[in-house]
Amino acid sequence: MEHSSYLFTSMLLVLVMVFNVVNGQPLVPALFIFGDSVVDAGNNNNLDTVVKANFPPYGRDFQNHIPTGRFCNGKLATDFTAENLGFTSYPPAYLNLKTKGQNLLNGSNFASASSGYYEATAKLYHAIPLSQQLEHYQESQNVLVSIVGRSNASSIISGAIHLISAGNSDFIQNYYINPLLYKVYTADQFSDILLQNFANFIKNLYALGARRIGVTTLPPMGCLPAAITLFGYGSNECVARLNNDALNFNKKLNTTTQGLQKLLPGLKLVPFDIYQPLYDLVTKPSENGFFEARKACCGTGLLETAILCNKKSIGTCANASEYVFWDGFHPSETANKILADDLLVAGISLIS
Numbered sequence: 001m002e003h004s005s006y007l008f009t010s011m012l013l014v015l016v017m018v019f020n021v022v023n024g025q026p027l028v029p030a031l032f033i034f035g036d037s038v039v040d041a042g043n044n045n046n047l048d049t050v051v052k053a054n055f056p057p058y059g060r061d062f063q064n065h066i067p068t069g070r071f072c073n074g075k076l077a078t079d080f081t082a083e084n085l086g087f088t089s090y091p092p093a094y095l096n097l098k099t100k101g102q103n104l105l106n107g108s109n110f111a112s113a114s115s116g117y118y119e120a121t122a123k124l125y126h127a128i129p130l131s132q133q134l135e136h137y138q139e140s141q142n143v144l145v146s147i148v149g150r151s152n153a154s155s156i157i158s159g160a161i162h163l164i165s166a167g168n169s170d171f172i173q174n175y176y177i178n179p180l181l182y183k184v185y186t187a188d189q190f191s192d193i194l195l196q197n198f199a200n201f202i203k204n205l206y207a208l209g210a211r212r213i214g215v216t217t218l219p220p221m222g223c224l225p226a227a228i229t230l231f232g233y234g235s236n237e238c239v240a241r242l243n244n245d246a247l248n249f250n251k252k253l254n255t256t257t258q259g260l261q262k263l264l265p266g267l268k269l270v271p272f273d274i275y276q277p278l279y280d281l282v283t284k285p286s287e288n289g290f291f292e293a294r295k296a297c298c299g300t301g302l303l304e305t306a307i308l309c310n311k312k313s314i315g316t317c318a319n320a321s322e323y324v325f326w327d328g329f330h331p332s333e334t335a336n337k338i339l340a341d342d343l344l345v346a347g348i349s350l351i352s
């Protein structure tokens with residue numbers, strides 16, 4: 001897009017947002033979220049898994065300082081996205097809904113930490129695979145139909161934004177540590193398998209009526225503090241191999257989304273690049289107002305996540321806003337805010 005028209009669209013979007021927020025009317029009817037721990041809002045809380053975040057210090061900067069199961073000190077990027085779209089509440093974790101029904105009207109969150117495009121990754125950690133997240137989505141559509149009727153439900157579905165974050169766990173929690181995968185497939189071949197599953201997932205969502213879908217790229221996996229510790233052979237630098245794998249995957253993701261967009265009429269499918277914005281924060285922290293990008297806030301900041309990041313972890317920082325990463329694998333709320341602002345600009349075509 002030309003720079004001036006891009007600027008114009010951005011300004012227009014801001015005006016539309018202000019107008020809608022003033023009117024108390026969100027820009028889209030609903031927001032549905034799928035994928036992994038980057039966007040999980042508490043679906044793992046009641047599962048028989050060790051991959052949870054529903055205890056302090058998780059959530060210490062969230063509303064009422066309550067740990068919800070989000071892998072963050074505060075809000076996720078998708079929470080900011082919900083706010084940017086004009087919602088006054090976040091899509092609730094599907095498995096934690098006390099009363100389903102009306103709660104589902106503005107969308108819901110099906111994501112599960114340690115899930116991914118590769119079904120076996122979720123199974124390894126007793127998380128909810130994408131295939132089952134899709135079943136939950138289907139259940140929630142049935143509830144929607146029972147509340148507002150078939151025709152209103154289908155316009156909610158087709159107008160709603162669907163966001164997917166996946167692939168991180170497939171690499172970091174499975175491929176890189178699993179000889180049954182890394183001895184059999186190159187990272188490039190494994191990416192192809194993941195993208196095949198991604199394409200099928202999009203086709204299934206489309207068949208269920210979804211028309212506006214955003215998918216995040218892989219982050220610079222080699223710069224995640226725990227990845228440097230685990231795969232960096234004692235170096236303090238981002239692990240180039242992992243970053244290259246992420247870039248290669250992202251390139252293929254881009255091509256795959258373009259193919260799907262051509263194949264499926266009326267589909268808006270937008271890749272959200274989180275690689276570059278996060279890489280910029282990691283490599284130029286002080287330019288972005290951060291003090292620390294190598295170590296995470298929680299514990300020693302070198303490794304801790306999930307149960308290892310807890311009240312007794314020694315060394316947890318006082319002010320997470322100064323850190324790019326909250327725990328060994330997940331950005332802090334402040335970093336998430338910056339990522340969400342980038343998503344907003346990239347996502348204009350999903351809203352218009």
Ligand SMILES: *[C@@H]1O[C@H](CO)[C@@H](O)[C@H](O)[C@H]1NC(C)=O
Pocket residue numbers: 024025026086087088089102103104105106
């Ligand atoms: C849906 O969103 C609108 C606008 O934010 C809000 O007024 C309404 O209460 C929400 N409904 C539910 C069930 O959260």
Ligand SMILES: *[C@@H]1O[C@H](CO)[C@@H](O)[C@H](O)[C@H]1NC(C)=O
Pocket residue numbers: 147148149152
């Ligand atoms: C469906 O939407 C129409 C128009 O917004 C509204 O008047 C009607 O009450 C809705 N139907 C149900 C069952 O909610």
Ligand SMILES: *[C@@H]1O[C@H](CO)[C@@H](O)[C@H](O)[C@H]1NC(C)=O
Pocket residue numbers: 250251254273
């Ligand atoms: C994806 O492809 C588009 C069009 O070819 C290009 O403009 C964009 O920079 C690509 N994005 C990434 C992350 O490679």
Ligand SMILES: *[C@@H]1O[C@H](CO)[C@@H](O)[C@H](O)[C@H]1NC(C)=O
Pocket residue numbers: 289319320321322
């Ligand atoms: C935390 O750090 C941020 C960024 O440096 C700063 O703006 C804020 O005032 C700090 N908060 C406290 C409570 O010190």
